[in-house]
Amino acid sequence: MTHAAPDVGDVHNTQPRRAGPGHAMALPILVVPALVIAGLLAMAVQAALPDGAGLLRALADPAFWTGLPAALGAIQASWLTLTVSGLAMGMMIFLMASGLTLVFGLMDVINFGHGAFISVGAFVGVSVLAALGAWVAAPGLGANLAAVALAVLAAMAATGAMGLVFERVIVRPVYGAHLKQILVTMGGLIIVEQLIHVLWGPDEIFLTRPEALKGALTWQGAALEKYRLLAVGVGLAVFLLMRLVLRRSRIGLIVRAGVQNGEMVEALGYRLGLVFVAVFVAGSALAGLGGVMWALYEEVITAPMGAELMVLVFIVVIIGGLGSVEGCFIGALLVGLTQNYTAFLEPKLALVSNIALMVVILMWRPEGMLPVARAK
Amino acid sequence: MILKLLSGDRPGSVLLSLILLAILVALAGAPFLFDGTRALDTAARICVFIVLVASYDLLLGYTGIVSFAHTIFFGFGAYGVALSALHLGRGFDALIVGAGAGALAAAALAAVIGLFSLRVRAIFFAMITLAVASAVAVLVSQLSALTGGEDGLTYLIPKALTAAARYGEIPTVTLPWPGADPLTLGGQRITGKIVNYYVIFSGALILILFLLRVVNSPFGRVLQAIRENDFRAEAIGYRVVSYRIAVTVLSAVVASLAGALFAIWLRYVGPDTVLSFEIMIDILLMVVIGGMGTIYGAVIGAVVLLLAQNYLKDLMETAAAGLGDIPLAADLLNPDRWLLWLGVLFVLSVYFFPAGIVGRLRRSRT
Numbered sequence: 033m034t035h036a037a038p039d040v041g042d043v044h045n046t047q048p049r050r051a052g053p054g055h056a057m058a059l060p061i062l063v064v065p066a067l068v069i070a071g072l073l074a075m076a077v078q079a080a081l082p083d084g085a086g087l088l089r090a091l092a093d094p095a096f097w098t099g100l101p102a103a104l105g106a107i108q109a110s111w112l113t114l115t116v117s118g119l120a121m122g123m124m125i126f127l128m129a130s131g132l133t134l135v136f137g138l139m140d141v142i143n144f145g146h147g148a149f150i151s152v153g154a155f156v157g158v159s160v161l162a163a164l165g166a167w168v169a170a171p172g173l174g175a176n177l178a179a180v181a182l183a184v185l186a187a188m189a190a191t192g193a194m195g196l197v198f199e200r201v202i203v204r205p206v207y208g209a210h211l212k213q214i215l216v217t218m219g220g221l222i223i224v225e226q227l228i229h230v231l232w233g234p235d236e237i238f239l240t241r242p243e244a245l246k247g248a249l250t251w252q253g254a255a256l257e258k259y260r261l262l263a264v265g266v267g268l269a270v271f272l273l274m275r276l277v278l279r280r281s282r283i284g285l286i287v288r289a290g291v292q293n294g295e296m297v298e299a300l301g302y303r304l305g306l307v308f309v310a311v312f313v314a315g316s317a318l319a320g321l322g323g324v325m326w327a328l329y330e331e332v333i334t335a336p337m338g339a340e341l342m343v344l345v346f347i348v349v350i351i352g353g354l355g356s357v358e359g360c361f362i363g364a365l366l367v368g369l370t371q372n373y374t375a376f377l378e379p380k381l382a383l384v385s386n387i388a389l390m391v392v393i394l395m396w397r398p399e400g401m402l403p404v405a406r407a408k
Numbered sequence: 409m410i411l412k413l414l415s416g417d418r419p420g421s422v423l424l425s426l427i428l429l430a431i432l433v434a435l436a437g438a439p440f441l442f443d444g445t446r447a448l449d450t451a452a453r454i455c456v457f458i459v460l461v462a463s464y465d466l467l468l469g470y471t472g473i474v475s476f477a478h479t480i481f482f483g484f485g486a487y488g489v490a491l492s493a494l495h496l497g498r499g500f501d502a503l504i505v506g507a508g509a510g511a512l513a514a515a516a517l518a519a520v521i522g523l524f525s526l527r528v529r530a531i532f533f534a535m536i537t538l539a540v541a542s543a544v545a546v547l548v549s550q551l552s553a554l555t556g557g558e559d560g561l562t563y564l565i566p567k568a569l570t571a572a573a574r575y576g577e578i579p580t581v582t583l584p585w586p587g588a589d590p591l592t593l594g595g596q597r598i599t600g601k602i603v604n605y606y607v608i609f610s611g612a613l614i615l616i617l618f619l620l621r622v623v624n625s626p627f628g629r630v631l632q633a634i635r636e637n638d639f640r641a642e643a644i645g646y647r648v649v650s651y652r653i654a655v656t657v658l659s660a661v662v663a664s665l666a667g668a669l670f671a672i673w674l675r676y677v678g679p680d681t682v683l684s685f686e687i688m689i690d691i692l693l694m695v696v697i698g699g700m701g702t703i704y705g706a707v708i709g710a711v712v713l714l715l716a717q718n719y720l721k722d723l724m725e726t727a728a729a730g731l732g733d734i735p736l737a738a739d740l741l742n743p744d745r746w747l748l749w750l751g752v753l754f755v756l757s758v759y760f761f762p763a764g765i766v767g768r769l770r771r772s773r774t
Binding site for chain 2: 226
């Protein structure tokens, strides 16, 4: 055969094929540093603007331009603080969103109840931390980190187990029907939220971070909160680990193949159903991890916190492209950074800024930045 | 005549017809049949929610689009009336202008959201509307100079619609047999509040009949075709995206009118009463439990759920008091946990009765 066989599985794909994963990724990943620089510039411009002057008139004024470098230097420290806090927030949202996007890519299942795992993870983690009160209050870094690690493990075990039940009871009966999936998983979210109220009481719970994670380091004149640096580290580690598993291991190969063409993988004899359950459980456990991290970040937990975070998670999943872990990572960083910069520049627009970000990205790439899965 | 009013959409079961008739009679006579302002308030709420839920059913049940932004449109109508009543004065014209402006704003926003998200992928719509809904709720509570923030707005409606206006008393009817007590029919004055209730009631009735007309028109049939198989509908030659956007706009306008009615009744709007996610959850529960894809389902769902909100709590309180010794069971039956049981009912009805109460009743006939 000289001519290539037609690609039957891809009849809906009318777009020209992109050159390859490396090329397709290059552009979106550059958006993150671009946004960081844009944030710096916007902050410098705001600092250099004379009080009450209009932006356009100031731009025409040479005095504004001569003052700009000084403003840049003055704003640098708070910019650094904001960037680290944006990255930390992005990493935590990535932890929550990564499972959701993989689950969608693999089985075309959209789980609106994912927020329930975040809440449950936070409540279990905080309960464990409360039980280990002596370790948390101790000044040593070792004991503190051990307490946090135990809390994280407990939360991940709890949400993983819950994911198993959730998949079996709530999601499995409605495979292949998006409408019912949305409704049923929403119902699951309501039930879990109410059960949290039953088990932990209706009030919000305040907590304090372990001693060693309180306070901030000073670097280049900028105060960097220790906990945010830890969050960035954890998020980065999880991302690299996920990438390693997905790119280098056999199970990762099956998952990626399943996202691209599930039927073919099943035809080759792999039981994709089992793989899917495993991914669902892993995604739920990661949401639990994200929940604990977020609880320590905010130092207060409520039952609806998961549902509230789902707004950001969905924005991340959409702009990242459904089914793509890398896109999800980039999207999460973008959302975290945008939220923090806007909160500094114009506090009232913080949440709206993320909608604007989503609109811009969707105008640029309607399927999200790095789409892998196609909705059936 | 009646069949024509209902646009040929028969309830389809004797029991269902009787229930609907009972609801209609109860709502039509609410000021005279039930005692007290609380009952009248519940009746007005039921009227408003029937319209709101039916307009949502147009999206969810008839077209198969899941939206979480329906409360925004409801809020637009309500805030439209509130703002114009505050700034344009205490007249009927202000109410009409406000409702119209709210409806226009709702239509515009619905068109924009639809153009953005329905064009790409239907499932995006659910996620994007969720994000937009929370953004609007935050924005409304932030822009307190315009919207009153978390506290909301209180305003005056025309005097003719308030309890201060008197239109006479209900005559005491003496029953024609000997020894009967004189029947007082509630024995109350006809105040502007009652007139206000009838404004709400007739507005709701007109909107429901309009929605029945829409879903039983050729347009409605196309919507159902899109719900069943959008690919095939496109292949037959209907522009699915245009229909989806049109129905999004239409349902947004009806929802905003329901919001306007609600604002006229309450004389107060705030983020919690018209924009909160809890209301969205309530709408979802009402549509699914009542029965998706039938306007009558919305009617039944709204009535059942709003009555349950009032009476299930009392029932659970009694049950929880009875179980006082067992710690977890008592917590499960705590009256504040009524949403837990409705959530369970919701999931079960999606699995086992996807057609809801109405579907169940219609099937039992044959």
